[in-house]
Amino acid sequence: xxxxxxxxxxxxxxxxxxxxxxxxxxxxxxxxxxxxxxxxxxxxxxxxxxxxxxxxxxxxxxxxxxxxxxxxxxxxxxxxxxxxxxxxxxxxxxxxxxxxxxxxxxxxxxxxxxxxxxxxxxxxxxxxxxxxxxxxxxxxxxxxxxxxxxxxxxxxxxxxxxxxxxxxxxxxxxxxxxxxxxxxxxxxxxxxxxxxxxxxxxxxxxxxxxxxxxxxxxxxxxxxxxxxxxxxxxxxxxxxxxx
Amino acid sequence: xxxxxxxxxxxxxxxxxxxxxxxxxxxxxxxxxxxxxxxxxxxxxxxxxxxxxxxxxxxxxxxxxxxxxxxxxxxxxxxxxxxxxxxxxxxxxxxxxxxxxxxxxxxxxxxxxxxxxxxxxxxxxxxxxxxxxxxxxxxxxxxxxxxxxxxxxxxxxxxxxxxxxxxxxxxxxxxxxxxxxxxxxxxxxxxxxxxxxxxxxxxxxxxxxxxxxxxxxxxxxxxxx
Numbered sequence: 475x476x477x478x479x480x481x482x483x484x485x486x487x488x489x490x491x492x493x494x495x496x497x498x499x500x501x502x503x504x505x506x507x508x509x510x511x512x513x514x515x516x517x518x519x520x521x522x523x524x525x526x527x528x529x530x531x532x533x534x535x536x537x538x539x540x541x542x543x544x545x546x547x548x549x550x551x552x553x554x555x556x557x558x559x560x561x562x563x564x565x566x567x568x569x570x571x572x573x574x575x576x577x578x579x580x581x582x583x584x585x586x587x588x589x590x591x592x593x594x595x596x597x598x599x600x601x602x603x604x605x606x607x608x609x610x611x612x613x614x615x616x617x618x619x620x621x622x623x624x625x626x627x628x629x630x631x632x633x634x635x636x637x638x639x640x641x642x643x644x645x646x647x648x649x650x651x652x653x654x655x656x657x658x659x660x661x662x663x664x665x666x667x668x669x670x671x672x673x674x675x676x677x678x679x680x681x682x683x684x685x686x687x688x689x690x691x692x693x694x695x696x697x698x699x700x701x702x703x704x705x706x707x708x709x710x711x712x713x714x715x716x717x
Numbered sequence: 718x719x720x721x722x723x724x725x726x727x728x729x730x731x732x733x734x735x736x737x738x739x740x741x742x743x744x745x746x747x748x749x750x751x752x753x754x755x756x757x758x759x760x761x762x763x764x765x766x767x768x769x770x771x772x773x774x775x776x777x778x779x780x781x782x783x784x785x786x787x788x789x790x791x792x793x794x795x796x797x798x799x800x801x802x803x804x805x806x807x808x809x810x811x812x813x814x815x816x817x818x819x820x821x822x823x824x825x826x827x828x829x830x831x832x833x834x835x836x837x838x839x840x841x842x843x844x845x846x847x848x849x850x851x852x853x854x855x856x857x858x859x860x861x862x863x864x865x866x867x868x869x870x871x872x873x874x875x876x877x878x879x880x881x882x883x884x885x886x887x888x889x890x891x892x893x894x895x896x897x898x899x900x901x902x903x904x905x906x907x908x909x910x911x912x913x914x915x916x917x918x919x920x921x922x923x924x925x926x927x928x929x930x931x932x933x934x935x936x937x938x939x940x941x942x
Binding site: 478482483487490494505509512516531625626630631682 | 798802810814821828
């Protein structure tokens with residue numbers, strides 16, 4: 475058949491599409507379970523990393539079950555939703571719903587007698603989504619640890635939010651000010667505190683050339699923590715009442 | 718009659734040795750005289766984006782090499798079957814499929830590597846060098862030659878990427894591969910990292926300087942007009 479005829483072109487294009495689609499679909503579906511398992515374990519690794527437990531993927535599940543004492547799905551008013559499994563909550567989907575319909579996952583952990591609250595975060599970076607986890611100490615104010623990740627921030631610039639040197643800046647910072655208002659953490663270029671010695675300024679140094687990604691981190695922390703206020707405040711009142 | 722047929726079957730084609738002079742040139746030319754970035758002027762985008770640090774530059778070079786080798790071979794095998802009018806589309810489909818396949822396999826079996834690579838996936842598919850060599854070479858040449866051409870061009874691309882990333886990371890953040898190279902003593906004397914090196918314009922200027930050096934060494938590359 476003539477290679478440049480219409481009939482041949484159509485047949486070739488159709489065959490090519492069929493072959494490519496089948497090969498890719500077959501690969502994706504046969505590898506799906508392995509891939510999902512990797513993603514789950516990575517999630518556990520990240521949650522553990524915020525409370526200072528470093529682990530590889532093999533040990534992640536064991537250590538997760540050891541240190542994480544509770545998985546809660548909260549509504550916007552701070553009530554528990556028993557139907558929804560917190561670990562399975564997909565923040566990407568939740569963020570598309572109006573606030574009063576969203577479910578907010580919260581993880582409670584206990585390491586050597588110390589209690590921690592771990593809040594999953596998700597927001598917008600420069601090019602695409604950024605997300606992470608932030609762990610608060612028992613006072614629900616001081617940050618124990620933070621882990622960030624992204625889809626498509628620029629390598630060497632916005633992508634540096636995944637690096638330990640950036641995440642370590644958040645250790646010890648406080649998210650509430652003196653009057654009990656939620657201020658979050660400001661990733662700032664005017665911090666003037668490169669060694670991050672001042673832990674009461676609610677600020678950390680930004681990354682040069684990654685302004686918008688840094689702003690995304692600031693906004694994400696503030697926006698997400700806001701939704702947990704009803705639960706966190708109620709928990710404090712319960713403690714106060716019981717004392 | 719049967720004798721004639723037998724002779725035809727056993728006519729020996731002169732087979733070029735696998736690493737003949739011409740084939741070796743396919744590997745060595747793109748490293749200098751026919752470098753995809755500095756001479757063919759392809760793939761500039763990733764040369765600017767990926768070269769802020771050395772590590773992503775190396776990862777990118779290896780990935781591009783794998784993709785170019787695979788897609789050059791596939792297109793070369795199919796070259797007599799592809800209709801002329803849709804050849805660009807076919808090239809694009811082949812490149813995209815190879816990249817997606819690699820990404821899927823990595824995500825299942827080498828998850829950490831795939832996380833490093835996830836940013837580069839889109840950049841590889843749109844890299845002009847990949848499609849450029851498919852169009853200029855693989856469509857008209859045999860499988861082994863196309864394979865060598867893919868490896869050679871990817872190596873030439875990698876060399877430039879690593880050179881640019883070396884200077885950008887060194888002068889822009891005082892590090893190489895993430896390890897601090899410029900001693901603290903130098904910083905205390907007043908040396909400051911050149912922040913401009915972290916931004917794309919300096920990458921372009923660095924590539925320009927490399928082109929300048931290359932053409933000073935090899936005058937034949939200078940255009941006559």
